[in-house]
Each structure stands twice: as C-alpha cells, then as structure tokens.
Amino acid sequence: MRLVFAGTPAVAVPALDAIAASGHELLAVVTRPDAPAGRGRGLVRSPVGAWADAHGVEVLTPARPREPEFLDRLRELAPDCVPVVAYGALVPPVALEIPRHGWINLHFSLLPAWRGAAPVQHAVLHGDEVSGASVGVLVEG
Template sequence: MRLVFAGTPEVALPSLDAISASGHELLAVVTRPDAPAGRGRRLVRSPVGAWADERGIEVLTPERPREPEFQERLRELAPDCAPVVAYGALVPPSALEIPRHGWVNLHFSLLPAWRGAAPVQHAVLHGDEVTGASVFELEAGLDTGPVYGTVTDQIRFNDTSGDLLERLATEGAGLLVAVLDAIESGQAVARPQPHDGISLAPKLSVDDARIRWTDPSFAVDRRIRACTPAPGAWTTLREDRLKLGPVRPIANGPYLEPGELRVERAQVLVGTATTPVQLGEVRAAGKKPMAATDWARGLRLEAGEKLA
C-alpha cells in the first residue's frame, strides 16, 4: 500500500524502520514542526523528521492537521492508509477521511486501558503486571476506535517507563506492519473496544513527578520508575531540588520517618510511610548525575534531616 506515516519522537522510529523494510511504499511523513532545544534554543527537527530527511522522504510539518494546505497535499499524495505512532496532535475528521483505509494508530496499552498521552507511565505508576500495544482505527474520540490487534508484555519489577516503552516500540512495530499487511489483503478485522475496563492516562506533570515520601515504599518506587526518564522524579533537600533515579525498597530496613535520610557507608536510605528505600542515582541542580553515596559524601547532613 501507499502510506503516509505520522509520528514525532524517537519511539516511532522502530515502526518507520519496519515499514521501510516491508513491501509498502512510504510516500511522506507527517511530524510536529521543528522545535527549539538546547541552551541556544535553536530549531531542531523531530526524530521522525530527521529519519525521513536522511532518506530523501518528504516531510510535512503542519502546525495543525486541520490546515487546508496540509490536507490538500495529503489528497495529492493519495495514500491508501496513514499509520500513526505518537504523532502528538489530534487529526480532524476531514483529514481522517482522506486515506482510503483511514488512519491506524499504534498505541502503547491494551485498549481500552490507559487511553491518552502517557499509557506506559500510568501502567508503571499503578502497578500493572501486564501491558502491551494495540493497533486501532483512528477516529474523532480519544483512542476509542476499533482494534485490529494487540501484543502483550509483562512489566518487570524494575522496569522504568523508558525501559518498557523501548520494548513496546519494537514489539508494536511488528504488529503495525502485520495489520497493514492484513488491511492490504482484505483480511483485517477491527473489533469495537469493550465498554468496561476503560482508564485514562493523561500526561504526567512536573507536580505528578514530585515524590510523596508519606506514600508506602512500593508507591514511591513505582512513581520514580514511572517518571523515568520523563518528566523526571524529584524531591527537595534544604529547599534545593534533587532529581532521583530508580530506588530499591528495603524490606527489613530500619525505621525512618517519611523523608528522613540515613547515610551509611555503602548506601543511602530514605524513610517512607512503611519501610525505607535505598537511593540509586541523584542529580543536584546544575550537576551531573552521581551515585547516592558519592552525593551524600559531599554533604554535611544533620541528624534527622529530611527530603521533602
């Protein structure tokens, strides 16, 4: 089939690689406009746009997909189908109608669970044991369209959102191409999503990423892993912000009040509502990440000092 691919971040690249290695023809990609990045705030191409530039494939960067100029170019390209992976903008009905077989979206959850922008983060945050990826027909509702197929994946006890998303991006790429093949052959069947089991996964904010030391240790662990690498879990010490990497709950650790620090020779512990956690990586403002023991060595902690 003739395809126009819509996507923006690096997580979409495994699907692009899989499509380019398939028998389908990639006419163009649609991605978010170049955005300022780095200290110089210079405009930077999205990973999907850069991937297409390297291969001489046309790149479309509408501010909004409802723009008449974009939709006119899409009609000129006349794609049979438009696969989507993490594009980052709502596609209006007028654009959805242009490809003969519509738009098919690879979403990183087992729909109808975790509809929205951050399905992997919410699966980790809420302690799900199993998740996966779904390919569904894009429609006007938020991730509500009928599903063509799914793959499942076990969430490991130490998975961060980044770890899990990397696996799902690879597994989902194969699923997406299989669905495109089935659509081309006329064998694809999209089944409506069930009405029960619906949950929403809005983007996690910086406030969501603040660690609640009054939570049980398992919840502290989940929040930090869910927010790694983005938006980045954080806390404060002496009113200075610290970013924290994944921690390890200590089942039989000493009693510490929520947030209370204890520095030992080989580990740094923090109290929670239950048992303490062992800090892993710490990043103080303006400094590089370092092991918690190295970070603590440079501090003169007073007895009873707490993270907040």
C-alpha cells in the same frame, strides 16, 4: 500499498523502520513542527522528521492537521493508509477521510487504560502486571 506515516518521537522510529523495510511505498511522513530545544532553544527536528530527512522522504509538518495546505498535499499524495505512532495532534475528520483504509494507530497500552501521553510510564508507575499495545482506526473525537 501507498503509505504516509504519522509520528513524532523516537519511539515511533522502529515502526517507521519496519514500514520502510516492507514492500509498501512510503510517500511521506507527518510529524510535529520543529520545536525549540536545548540550552540555546534552537529549533530541532523531531526524530521522525530527522529519519525522513536522512532517508530522502518528504516531511509534512503542519502546525495543525486541518491546515488547507496540508490537506491539499495529503490528497495529492493519495495514500491508501496512514499508520500512526505517537503523532501528538488530533486529526480532524476531513483528514481522516482521505486515505481509503483510514489512519491506523499503534498505541502503547491496552486501551482504554492509559490513554493519552506517557502510557508506558503510567503503566510502570501504577505497577500494572499486564501491559501491551493496541491497534485501532482513528475516528472523530
């Protein structure tokens, strides 16, 4: 299968490693744009972007995933599926329609508990006795 991976933080890298080691074709990664970090506030590549750079994989960094240039490139790549782990941006319907098998999200909670940012931290803070991960298809909204 032809895949484009979407993710940003370090917690997404193990899933990206697994995809790269699979028999699937990794065409590119989508990640958040470089952001200021550290004392000097210099621009820093996301961990997913840095992984892709190190492995010679194309990096797409749209400020917003509705940008025409990003959508055009995604259409050109023609992925079958876009696996997502902690990408960090809402994906518009026009982008959701491009891969024939959709955007498949791995979320670090048993949905609907702890939707959004920091699901693992919220589970720990609230003393959840049971936790897990959920897999689902991204849809509008």
